[in-house]
Amino acid sequence: xxxxxxxxxxxxxxxxxxxxxxxxxxxxxxxxxxxxxxxxxxxxxxxxxxxxxxxxxxxxxxxxxxxxxxxxxxxxxxxxxxxxxxxxxxxxxxxxxxxxxxxxxxxxxxxxxxxxxxxxxxxxxxxxxxxxxxxxxxxxxxxxxxxxxxxxxxxxxxxxxxxxxxxxxxxxxxxxxxxxxxxxxxxxxxxxxxxxxxxxxxxxxxxxxxxxxxxxxxxxxxxxxxxxxxxxxxxxxxxxxxxxxxxxxxxxxxxxxxxxxxxxxxxxxxxxxxxxxxxxxxxxxxxxxxxxxxxxxxxxxxxxxxxxxxxxxxxxxxxxxxxxxxxxxxxxxxxxxxxxxxxxxxxxxxxxxxxxxxxxxxxxxxxxxxxxxxxxxxxxxxxxxxxxxxxxxxxxxxxxxxxxxxxxxxxxxxxxxxxxxxxxxxxxxxxxxxxxxxxxxxxxxxxxxxxxxxxxxxxxxxxxxxx
Amino acid sequence: xxxxxxxxxxxxxxxxxxxxxxxxxxxxxxxxxxxxxxxxxxxxxxxxxxxxxxxxxxxxxxxxxxxxxxxxxxxxxxxxxxxxxxxxxxxxxxxxxxxxxxxxxxxxxxxxxxxxxxxxxxxxxxxxxxxxxxxxxxxxxxxxxxxxxxxxxxxxxxxxxxxxxxxxxxxxxxxxxxxxxxxxxxxxxxxxxxxxxxxxxxxxxxxxxxxxxxxxxxxxxxxxxxxxxxxxxxxxxxxxxxxxxxxxxxxxxxxxxxxxxxxxxxxxxxxxxxxxxxxxxxxxxxxxxxxxxxxxxxxxxxxxxxxxxxxxxxxxxxxxxxxxxxxxxxxxxxxxxxxxxxxxxxx
Numbered sequence: 001x002x003x004x005x006x007x008x009x010x011x012x013x014x015x016x017x018x019x020x021x022x023x024x025x026x027x028x029x030x031x032x033x034x035x036x037x038x039x040x041x042x043x044x045x046x047x048x049x050x051x052x053x054x055x056x057x058x059x060x061x062x063x064x065x066x067x068x069x070x071x072x073x074x075x076x077x078x079x080x081x082x083x084x085x086x087x088x089x090x091x092x093x094x095x096x097x098x099x100x101x102x103x104x105x106x107x108x109x110x111x112x113x114x115x116x117x118x119x120x121x122x123x124x125x126x127x128x129x130x131x132x133x134x135x136x137x138x139x140x141x142x143x144x145x146x147x148x149x150x151x152x153x154x155x156x157x158x159x160x161x162x163x164x165x166x167x168x169x170x171x172x173x174x175x176x177x178x179x180x181x182x183x184x185x186x187x188x189x190x191x192x193x194x195x196x197x198x199x200x201x202x203x204x205x206x207x208x209x210x211x212x213x214x215x216x217x218x219x220x221x222x223x224x225x226x227x228x229x230x231x232x233x234x235x236x237x238x239x240x241x242x243x244x245x246x247x248x249x250x251x252x253x254x255x256x257x258x259x260x261x262x263x264x265x266x267x268x269x270x271x272x273x274x275x276x277x278x279x280x281x282x283x284x285x286x287x288x289x290x291x292x293x294x295x296x297x298x299x300x301x302x303x304x305x306x307x308x309x310x311x312x313x314x315x316x317x318x319x320x321x322x323x324x325x326x327x328x329x330x331x332x333x334x335x336x337x338x339x340x341x342x343x344x345x346x347x348x349x350x351x352x353x354x355x356x357x358x359x360x361x362x363x364x365x366x367x368x369x370x371x372x373x374x375x376x377x378x379x380x381x382x383x384x385x386x387x388x389x390x391x392x393x394x395x396x397x398x399x400x401x402x403x404x405x406x407x408x409x410x411x412x413x414x415x416x417x418x419x420x421x422x423x424x425x426x427x428x429x430x431x432x433x434x435x436x437x438x439x440x441x442x443x444x445x446x447x448x449x450x451x452x453x454x455x456x457x458x459x460x461x462x463x464x465x466x467x
Numbered sequence: 468x469x470x471x472x473x474x475x476x477x478x479x480x481x482x483x484x485x486x487x488x489x490x491x492x493x494x495x496x497x498x499x500x501x502x503x504x505x506x507x508x509x510x511x512x513x514x515x516x517x518x519x520x521x522x523x524x525x526x527x528x529x530x531x532x533x534x535x536x537x538x539x540x541x542x543x544x545x546x547x548x549x550x551x552x553x554x555x556x557x558x559x560x561x562x563x564x565x566x567x568x569x570x571x572x573x574x575x576x577x578x579x580x581x582x583x584x585x586x587x588x589x590x591x592x593x594x595x596x597x598x599x600x601x602x603x604x605x606x607x608x609x610x611x612x613x614x615x616x617x618x619x620x621x622x623x624x625x626x627x628x629x630x631x632x633x634x635x636x637x638x639x640x641x642x643x644x645x646x647x648x649x650x651x652x653x654x655x656x657x658x659x660x661x662x663x664x665x666x667x668x669x670x671x672x673x674x675x676x677x678x679x680x681x682x683x684x685x686x687x688x689x690x691x692x693x694x695x696x697x698x699x700x701x702x703x704x705x706x707x708x709x710x711x712x713x714x715x716x717x718x719x720x721x722x723x724x725x726x727x728x729x730x731x732x733x734x735x736x737x738x739x740x741x742x743x744x745x746x747x748x749x750x751x752x753x754x755x756x757x758x759x760x761x762x763x764x765x766x767x768x769x770x771x772x773x774x775x776x777x778x779x780x781x782x783x784x785x786x787x788x789x790x791x792x793x794x795x796x797x798x799x800x801x802x803x804x805x806x807x808x809x810x811x812x813x814x
């Protein structure tokens with residue numbers, strides 16, 4: 001069989017494959033997954049997800065366990081989504097050793113349930129005296145807080161108004177809430193930001209009505225000292241709903257995690273199955289071709305490998321040695337090759353008896369030539385099919401090991417997200433957006449390769465074709 | 468003839484088991500020894516505490532060294548590396564898995580064999596029951612599919628098979644628990660029985676109540692693949708000449724299907740079913756943990772969380788033994804169902 005014949009075989013195979021509808025669906029889904037991997041930087045709102053997944057400071061501005069934004073479509077009351085306002089009206093005046101900066105953020109509040117927090121971020125240097133004012137749509141103006149920072153070099157400034165405005169909220173409540181209600185309430189249990197986004201009337205604490213409209217948050221900064229300044233102020237409205245898939249218990253964006261996990265799943269699946277099937281095919285063909293003692297020994301080794309329950313072994317090995325993802329892939333390869341050996345061997349035994357192999361022998365072809373040129377190409381379609389069917393198995397195995405908390409901690413995989421969900425009590429608390437997306441992606445990826453593999457299988461087994 | 472086959476198969480599997488245990492020993496000997504050394508140190512310290520008042524400091528030191536040497540000798544820890552691996556394998560083969568570090572059995576014992584032993588029947592209960600239901604539904608559905616291949620029922624269920632192919636059962640379990648335990652309180656959240664367990668007949672009902680959701684989840688995901696396999700096997704049998712002959716004789720489609728086809732399709736169907744039972748026990752490791760079903764799979768979770776190495780090793784050895792026995796059983800059943808196997812040597 002020449003190279004051109006191989007090409008023809010593959011072309012015929014493709015011609016058959018194109019007719020299987022679900023096979024094509026699988027192929028389209030596969031390309032979609034590839035696109036996700038290629039356009040990963042565009043798709044994720046947090047560009048450093050892959051590197052800083054376990055770095056809590058990277059995620060600290062996000063709300064905890066927040067549902068996806070689109071749950072608002074199904075709820076009677078709208079939850080405030082996360083918003084970042086980084087383009088305020090910024091004015092600064094400079095005098096001899098001081099800089100006076102003023103930033104006004106305009107926030108259009110049109111939801112029913114208020115944000116959890118307002119977070120101010122900026123970069124500054126020197127002695128900074130900050131004051132934050134809030135102007136409400138009903139004309140009330142409140143001084144939320146005053147705070148000073150002394151920064152020796154250029155450093156970030158972060159201000160959580162939920163923590164800082166406790167004093168201001170006390171005065172505000174005294175003016176508007178019924179004193180009888182206030183007497184039984186400790187100010188430390190009051191959420192200031194929630195109060196400031198409610199209608200100023202009795203009941204503001206117990207059953208607040210949302211005050212919708214345009215809020216203006218004014219940040220004033222007097223920076224004292226030579227070279228003191230404040231720049232790039234930004235305001236984060238920490239919402240109750242967040243992004244496409246919400247956040248987890250460590251405030252991480254699940255959508256970003258799932259998207260970043262895609263490339264790892266593809267890598268684990270494709271690499272493992274490709275290597276494993278290639279080994280298996282060579283093993284089977286070699287065993288079939290040589291026969292006799294070689295076959296006997298190879299089959300004995302095969303039986304030992306086949307008799308090892310891989311998942312428990314993998315779990316124990318991972319628990320003991322804490323392997324990296326590459327070691328895990330290697331381990332899976334070392335066991336998954338057995339999957340294709342038996343079929344390939346029996347195919348090899350048949351091909352060996354074909355007349356053209358005999359002819360090649362008679363012409364003095366070397367053993368390598370016969371194996372590579374005459375036997376291997378015949379089993380290539382089968383190899384592709386078993387590769388495709390092996391991909392989901394590899395992915396599920398890695399996910400299972402990761403679910404136990406034994407995954408490689410330097411990367412993000414879907415199994416690890418599910419492990420965190422188990423640990424974080426997502427099942428108990430019904431945080432479905434933490435459980436469904438990663439598992440669904442595993443299932444979708446599995447489906448993709450199942451479609452492709454089953455389609456190939458149907459073509460390879462003509463007996464199964466429906467009449 | 469059949470007995471010869473049985474014996475050959477068993478001898479071969481015992482050999483395989485020994486080889487596997489040696490591989491395990493080579494892999495895990497170091498970490499196992501570390502645990503045993505720590506256990507010995509602990510034990511000797513306890514012994515010394517008793518002797519503190521009787522002995523002088525120098526005596527005490529000598530006594531400690533003596534005791535340590537005694538225990539090291541007992542566990543072959545003073546021998547060269549390869550010999551230690553050998554002894555590790557031998558003690559594993561004798562089911563001597565040592566004592567656990569933290570985990571205890573229901574009676575409070577620390578022998579790993581007892582701890583693992585009491586989990587075995589629970590795992591078997593859950594998975595054999597699930598597989599039995601799976602097989603019934605799967606084979607019946609598979610036959611129906613094969614009867615009218617390419618029609619709506621066949622196609623839609625085939626698509627479902629592919630949809631659930633890469634779906635982790637434990638993920639479905641998480642969703643089921645979230646839905647049917649915490650959202651709608653239909654089932655208990657996990658465990659084997661209520662605490663405290665009821666007595667008599669009520670215990671059985673309670674057990675079934677706790678079994679229901681894990682069982683349902685396993686069956687829900689399991690039978691699709693079996694149905695597809697059955698369909699393929701039956702379909703390829705249906706194209707044999709003798710089926711055509713049976714049809715030509717005017718036998719009803721029912722008779723052809725259940726009388727002629729099933730007879731020759733049974734062995735591969737049985738193989739596939741049992742094989743998937745074995746694999747499902749492997750996947751069930753994770754599954755049990757989700758439902759806190761206190762079987763062997765759950766023991767892996769607990770042992771990993773507590774970092775209890777002896778339990779982990781013992782559990783692995785027992786799991787492997789089970790797996791291998793399953794494979795042998797499979798071959799033996801196959802031999803009964805398909806007489807060709809036991810007569811002709813090569814499978």
